[in-house]
Amino acid sequence: MGTALASLEVTDLACVRGDRALFRNLFFKVEPGRALVVEGPNGSGKTSLLRMLAGFLSPATGSIALRIGPDQVVDAEDRGKHIGWFGHQDGLKPQLTAKENLSFFAQLYSSNADAGATLEWAGLSRAADFPVQYLSAGQKKRLALARLKLSERPVWLLDEPFAALDVAGKKLVEQMLADHCATGSVAVVATHEAISIPSAKLALSGAPR
């Protein structure tokens, strides 16, 4: 769990892909401890917005300001070091077991969290020693959630976290989001589904003027 206070402020952001503007004049601020849910039809730029917040894409115009702690602005190049990423691709190696996948990322992210305990939290203790290629789509999602939890980053960006998850899995996502925000950290979630934790909503129309 991220323990640092974080806030994310977006000013006049625009995203252009090819020669098409996905969105422009986007302003929002996610205060410490808050979650932002991004909605919108397919192709409206939800994933592009998340990739922009993570620093993979540069904004066509506008700026993104991440503050950690009371008022410490993070440089754009260092923003990625505070991001917990949950993309729509699972980022798991099918040949490695669930535990090997998770331990690798724990090492990569220098996380001190216990991989075994996190697997148990995600309901995967029985699948821990199976190669990931034998896991179901929902189990892979759970493993990716466990990895997000291990990352211990104050800003979570989640792209369609509910896809392929069962009812208990959805509860798990909502619970981990609630726990994450309770520590003063922030989350931005792109989803089509209703979410039952307190959150602000941002609707991307997919048709900027």
Place this chain on the structure above:
Amino acid sequence: MTALLFRDVRLAFRAGGGATLALAFFASVAALVPLGIGPDLKLLARIAGGVLWISAALAALLSLDRLFQSDFEDGSLDLIALSPQSLEAASAAKIAAHWLTTGLPLTALSPLLGLLFGLPPNGYLALVLSLLIGTPAISAIGAVGASLTLSIRRGGLILPLVVLPLLSPAVIFGAGAVIASLDGLSNGALGLLAAFSLVSVILAPFACAAGVRLNLAG
């Protein structure tokens, strides 16, 4: 960064990994040449260095196109890019893992294939040394090509076009070192090869990181 190195080495030897495949490819190409040339031992001994070097470069290319591509396709590359380590360090780890699973086994197998060419005893040391010194350059330069082509669907076909011309110095010096040792000359080819390899290995991680950043923004 050792975590990434160990993971890539482990993946190379699991089912679907490229390590044993590259080795088998190297052995079969090198074994076909004597069959095609015929039993002219003198000729075979002269061309052994060149053929083994070219086969090694081609074999290494086989597994290079997936070096960044598989991580890009399954989203791992996003997570690696956001990790506390720099992309330069991650690229260096991937290059090292590729060399450990391809260049090093190819070097170890080369004396055996030298036998197929009737390589005289005084050629083996130069053959093994030149591959040991030169194969890191193949992994490093190949990784730069792999980072540039990682988002191209048939990148495996474009990669050799990008990488092979850049590998020509390594092939010239590597094969030259073997010929020189057969002739009993000292021509400094190994020294030049070492210099080429060193420069490639030092510069490649930076070029790879730039290539990966470019493709993640695509």
